[in-house]
Every structure is written in C-alpha cells, then in structure tokens.
Amino acid sequence: MNTPRYQGKSQAPYFWVLFFSGTLSVSGCASTETSVVDANASAPVVSPADPYENFNRSMYGFNMGLDKYLLKPVADGYTYITPDVMKTGVTNFFNNLKGINVVLNDLLQGKFGQSASDLGRFTTNTTIGLGGLFDVATPLGMQQNVEDFGQTMAVWGVDQGPYLVLPILGPTTVRDGSGTILDRAANPGTYVMGTGIVEGINERANAESALNFIDEAALDPYVFTRESFLQYRENLVNDGKTDADSFDLDIDEALNEDDEPVSSSAPIATTDPQKKKLENNPADEVSDSADKSLELAADNTTIEAFDNMSKSFDEALIEFEQASEKMDKISKRHHRHKHY
C-alpha cells in the first residue's frame, strides 16, 4: 500500500489539481496504454458508475493523444518560460475568480459560516491581493474551500449519473458536467475572450506532477483516473467527513462478494433512476418484462451511439499519430537540407 499523491517534496498541487475544474484540460498522460483501441473487442466487467466505458476509454485515449502531441508541449513551454512567481500569480488569479461561485454555492448548500469566510477571502484577495494575484487570505486563516454547482446538486439530492470522459475537458459525471456549465456562468473570467486558454494551459502545467503520479502508479490509467475522480468528488460533496463504518463495508464487500456477479450482461440492464430520467422512457403502463426489454433496447442504442462516436475518436487519434510522424519526417528532411 502506498499513499496516492504524496511525492516527497513539495510538488504541491498533487493529484487533485488534475480534477479541480471542468476546464481542466485532459485526463491523460503520455503513457503507453495498449488496450485503448481494442477496448471494444473484449467485453470486460462493467462498473455500474461507468456504463459507457467503451466510449469513455476511447475518449480518454483521444485526450491522451491530444495531451501528448499538443497540450503537454504547450504546457511545458509555458512552464519553461514562465517564472514560478508569475505562475503562482496566474493560478491565484484564476482561483480567485472562482471565489464568487464558491460563495454562491456555500449559500445554496446552507453553509452560512463558510460563506462568510469565503466572501472575506474573496474581498481580501481582490483588494489587498491586487485583483487576486496574491493569496494573502490563506495566511490570515481564510482557507480555500472548493464548492461548485456539481456539489450543490449532490447536496440537493441529484444522482451522480454516469461517468463521462469529455473531449478536451476530461473526466466528469452527468451531474458534474451540468454543474460545470453553471460554474462557468458564475465565473467572470468566462466572459473575457482568451482567458479560458490561459487558464487551461496553466492548469495543465499545474497538473504535471499529478499526471506523472498516475503514470507511475496506475496499472490501468483509465480506471485509476476514473476511480480517483469519483472518490475525490464524493469526498468534496461530503466535505471530507467520512464514516468509519463505510470503510469496514468496503473491505467485507471485497472479501465476500460472491452473490450477484458483476458481469457485463447484467448491470447495464438494471438502470438506475438517473438513467431513466435521461432517456425519457415512456414505459410506465407497460408490463414489467416489456419495461425491462424496452430499457435494455434504449440502453443499447445509447451505448451503440456512444460506441460509434468513440470509433471516430479512435480514428482521430490515429491521425494525430500519423500527422506527428509526418512532422518528424519533414523536420528531419529540413535539417538535412540545412546541412548541405
């Protein structure tokens, strides 16, 4: 057993920076994942939280490709030319812009004490901290809290919904994804052209050590990312309060989970209410069995649609690689020409 995320020295915004916001670039790292393309071939165990795993896996592969050939080089360049002080400033600035959203969601979740502290934090950093470039509030005892609309919806009882990996935006769930849209609306930075790009590059640069950690620790980076994302979000929703007995259950479940095998055929059919809502299944007056088969059919079409989409993303990934190979060749030729 080792500790996820702790890298010895202060490679600070460890793991979680990765997942901090919906804008966060990409969930991938330049690892060698072999099973991306042939994901469709085998029918693996389906996690109930991730019914669209095939689609998500190819999207993950696509994002990793995008990261390897575009985002990582850009972020590395940014890290190389930007002094640390300035990078911290940029991070602080964008964090501060989220402050309004944090206060709003504190209030929506009924956390009035925390909202006062977060409002104080926002005003302090915006004024004394020169528009948010300096984080003067933390040393004054006003810790940064992470609140967003995804968490508010969870507090209000909205189901998590299926896990999704979006192109460029990375891991999310149906609930968090819709929350992100509101988060963006409540963030003044969104309304200024080009800030999204700067923020994205900065966040990708900050996520470097987290991505390296996944690369080092994960046997299956896709699953590792998914599980840590879902657990991290859950922990935020619960504000870090854990129930000791839930750990117990976790272990017992693992040791004797002999009933109901989690095979690929079963869990897709047993739709949770969230999915029903999504698909608007008008199956109320139909008998039970017909109901089931209808759901199954609806599910299959959704999954098929996702699979088709995933195929086009796989193709895009292959094109990426081919393009990069060509670029390599061209640059080599160019070099040779220079020499002669």
Added chain:
Amino acid sequence: MVRKIYLSLSFLVLFLTTSFALAEEISAKQVVESFQGQLIEVMKAGKELGFQGRYDKLDQAVKNSHDLPKIARIVVGKQWETLTAEQQAKLETVFTQLSVSAYAHNFKDFSGESFTFVSEEETGRGGVVIHTNLNIPGEKAIKFDYMMKKKDDSWQIINIIADGVSDLALKRSDYTSVLNRDGFDALITKINEKIESYAKQ
C-alpha cells in the same frame, strides 16, 4: 464514605486491567505512529540512502505494519478464488515488493513534513480507524486515515484513505480491471514493470 471506597476500588480494578491489556499488545495507534516515524526517518536520510537504501530500511517496517497478504487478496476481489495456489503466492510476492517500492519511491526526501495524530475511531466490525494529518510546510495538511484490523493479536494496516480517497478501493478497481481484460500473467507483468520504474528514479 463507602461510596468513595467503592469508587477508588473500581478505579483500581479498571487501572489494573487496562494496564495489563496494554502491556500485552501494541495498540493500533502505536502501530501507525511507529510506522510514520520510520517513514519520516527514511525521508530525512532519503537522498543519501538512494532507492535501494530506502527500500531496505522500509521493507520490514512495511511488512510489520501492513497486512499485505490480505491486501493482496482484496485488490483482486472475487478473482482470488479462481487463482491457483501458485498464482496466489506469486501475486502476494510481487504485490509486497510493489508496496515497499512505492513507499521507497514516493517518500524520497524531506522538507519539514510531519505526521500528527488526530483521533481514533472504532468501527462496527471490530476495526479501528486512526485519523492522522500529514503536515507539509506552506501547504494544506493532507488527511491520512488508517483502517486497522486485528491479525493474530496485533493491529495491522489494511487500508489508507488519503483525503477521502481509499487506496484499497482504487487498487481493487485498477487490478481487477487488468485481470478481467488481460488476464493474470499481464497483471504480474504490469506490476513488475511498475516495480522496475520505481527503482529507476
């Protein structure tokens, strides 16, 4: 007066029994604290020791405080029963090696970190959770919760939950996924690759 005698007597009895019990076994909290102490020690000497040095120092510490055979069993979930005895033994060996390597790799240097004990909590099924904080200068403390189970009269770590993320649950998803997609041999190969890459840096 009589009540006072009763009271002091019962205190005496209580004191005797608890001290008796304490003398016999090391508490869950002590297991965690002693392990964390060894970690910090290794971190402080991290650079001079190098990977192999840290590995050697942590080998016994990790094995003594963690119930690695049980953890190895849990991370493959239901599949454990489908493995042959030989495969089970193999998995246990490489998993132990990986766990120690991961510690040796991740805790490689020291910049003022410390662990502090926060609280202790009993779970419904005879387990204990030790809540601790890892304090890093200039950063927000990370919560480390150790889930402890009793094994042959001694407490051992069975899971570590860092800021709400359960290491065991994470590993279980990761390992069962590889096992289901690519099979047992691929799992062992991948674990061995990880061990190698940890040792390199």
